[in-house]
Amino acid sequence: LWTELNQSHIPTDVIWTETLPPEKLGRYRVLILSAARIIPEMEAMLLSDWVEKGGTLIDTGTTSLYNEGGELQDNYSLSKLFGVNYVAHAGEADPAKNDTSCWKNGGPSTLDYEFGLNPVKFRDVIHRDIKPVKSLKEYSLLENATTFMPVPEVGARCEYDMPLGYDKVEPVTAEVIAKFYNGDPAITVNKVGKGLCFMWTPMHPALSHTSSDWEMHPNKLDFWPNAREMLQGMVLGGLKHQGAKLPVETDNLPTEVEITVRSQPEHNRTIVHVLNYDTRQDKVDEYSLTINVPDGKQVARVFYPDTETEINFVAEEGSVAMGLRSFEIHDMIVVQWK
Known part of the structure; x- marks a missing residue:
């Protein structure tokens, strides 16, 4: 997911909810x-209160499905939030319809992936x-997805490796905006x-995704269509719902x-870092x-800090x-506010 966000040029932080006070969230x-x-x-x-106040939460399968003892529950701890x-x-x-391969620490180098929720397989x-x-x-x-996701287009299809599994869910207050080939919900959205x-x-x-010949380099995975x-659509849709935008946008x-x-x-400033992971290219x-200007701010100047050159x-x-x-x-770009 981190690489998906980076490839979509969505600035991202990793945070730990265990040490996350409400003011930081x-x-x-x-x-x-x-x-x-x-x-x-x-x-x-904490999460429920944050969403109630306007935040957008994106969850993947099995989120909150286990209790604090690591035992599988009958329902999500956050079922009301998910809807x-x-x-x-x-x-x-x-197994006859499974050609997904994996490896285990200390085990055979390659073996077939086994379907199921055995914690050992995680x-x-x-x-x-x-x-x-x-x-x-x-x-x-589905057609109703456009209300919540600006991209991709209605009818857009995404392949998924089915032996990895998904949560079969029953919508209560949530709206289904994407479905699997068999009609099961793939993406739902709940207004809270x-x-x-x-x-x-x-x-x-x-x-x-498929590995490239240089997959060990960060930010390089060949994602399926x-x-x-x-x-990207869920993130942008969540921002749009709040009347917000990404701090920085680019299309080239x-x-x-x-x-x-x-x-x-x-220092009343924002610094934008751009980092090229493509070792095969001499330059970008x-x-x-x-740059979307925060509320209450105005741009005083934009410059390259290494040369103090105005932009x-x-x-x-x-x-x-x-x-x-x-x-x-x-490279670095500094935006000085006033």
């Missing part, structure tokens, strides 16, 4: 819980050198107070370039950025647009 507009199987009661209350009830673990259990590492054939089925976006909660039922939706865009940077945004309120060509920008309503220089590996 309040700085974020979108939160993703990836297979967070155990959600203690205090964290569940669905858990029914069963679903997917492809027939440590299995899925092979992605060769794309499965028999294991794959699709889910697709001022916020939204997306339930992405696959257990491992980001494993919809619409796998990355599904997550390669997917291998990561964008990181860091605020320095003590000139590109453009749009020309065009002020638009609520944002500034600029063309930026080429770079090899890393």
